[in-house]
Amino acid sequence: MNTTTHFKYIEWRNTKGLHEDSINAISDLMFLKDELHFLKDLVAEHTLELMYGKSHEEAVKIGIALHTLDDRLKNLLKDLVVHSNNLKVLTDDIDVPNELQDYKNVHYKLMVEAMDFHTDLKKTKRIIFEMMADIMKKSKQKKLS
Amino acid sequence: MKNITYKIVQWSTPEELYSECLEWASQLKFIKDEQRFLDNLIKEYTVSLISEDAYNDSLKLVGELNTEEKELSKLFKRVKDHTNSIEVLLDATADERKGAAYREIHYYLKVDVFTYAKKYRETKTALFKKIKKLMKNEKRCHLLK
Numbered sequence: 001m002n003t004t005t006h007f008k009y010i011e012w013r014n015t016k017g018l019h020e021d022s023i024n025a026i027s028d029l030m031f032l033k034d035e036l037h038f039l040k041d042l043v044a045e046h047t048l049e050l051m052y053g054k055s056h057e058e059a060v061k062i063g064i065a066l067h068t069l070d071d072r073l074k075n076l077l078k079d080l081v082v083h084s085n086n087l088k089v090l091t092d093d094i095d096v097p098n099e100l101q102d103y104k105n106v107h108y109k110l111m112v113e114a115m116d117f118h119t120d121l122k123k124t125k126r127i128i129f130e131m132m133a134d135i136m137k138k139s140k141q142k143k144l145s
Numbered sequence: 146m147k148n149i150t151y152k153i154v155q156w157s158t159p160e161e162l163y164s165e166c167l168e169w170a171s172q173l174k175f176i177k178d179e180q181r182f183l184d185n186l187i188k189e190y191t192v193s194l195i196s197e198d199a200y201n202d203s204l205k206l207v208g209e210l211n212t213e214e215k216e217l218s219k220l221f222k223r224v225k226d227h228t229n230s231i232e233v234l235l236d237a238t239a240d241e242r243k244g245a246a247y248r249e250i251h252y253y254l255k256v257d258v259f260t261y262a263k264k265y266r267e268t269k270t271a272l273f274k275k276i277k278k279l280m281k282n283e284k285r286c287h288l289l290k
Contacts, residue, residue, distance in 0.1 A: 038273040
């Protein structure tokens with residue numbers, strides 16, 4: 001979900017707005033973290049069915065993809081929390097040249113990374129939806145026969 | 146009323162508003178597919194869901210999901226209609242008030258899509274939590290046997 005301000009407007013954001021962006025991004029990612037763990041459990045739960053199906057390779061691929069996403073999420077969350085804490089530097093009395101612009105550059109980079117993460121997770125989720133639909137169809141057939 | 150989101154809608158170019166409409170449509174379409182997945186998941190775990198102590202809870206959750214599925218179709222239609230009427234912003238001879246009305250609708254639609262996505266996400270999280278618990282219980286039953 002895109003709750004953050006459009007990238008174009010980062011240029012005009014004040015410190016309060018930047019703080020809101022970071023908080024929203026962190027909260028979104030926390031939701032995705034829970035979801036990712038659920039999907040990992042679900043895939044693990046159905047591993048045997050996946051393995052015996054023709055989609056063995058796909059099952060392995062999904063497992064790897066979920067792990068990679070999990071690692072990326074952890075790093076991104078860590079970076080965002082550090083970034084959000086760094087906002088204090090902007091509000092203190094010590095003036096460093098370009099500090100706001102530097103902060104915004106990092107901000108921009110992190111917001112893009114968060115968006116990319118959302119997109120990539122969606123791709124993996126779509127594959128999982130299809131796989132699960134397939135498994136459930138098969139288990140229904142088994143029950144009927 | 147004059148919050149930052151409202152202002153951004155006023156400042157945005159027709160192209161930006163249009164691409165936002167497409168983004169909403171794609172977001173809602175993804176949610177629709179995900180809801181199919183959740184329906185499948187509920188079917189797969191029906192027996193456990195209804196034999197569980199918290200039967201009423203499950204029923205409420207499934208009901209909530211059904212309501213949200215119906216709401217999604219309506220919201221999707223509103224987004225489609227809005228997307229198709231973008232020409233009032235592009236037509237130089239069109240009444241200015243029509244353009245202003247378009248932006249006004251855009252703002253409300255933006256709030257509605259955001260609110261919907263947020264509410265849906267909460268339902269989804271609750272469902273994931275429940276099924277996670279069921280998966281754990283099933284595993285325990287297997288081990289006891």
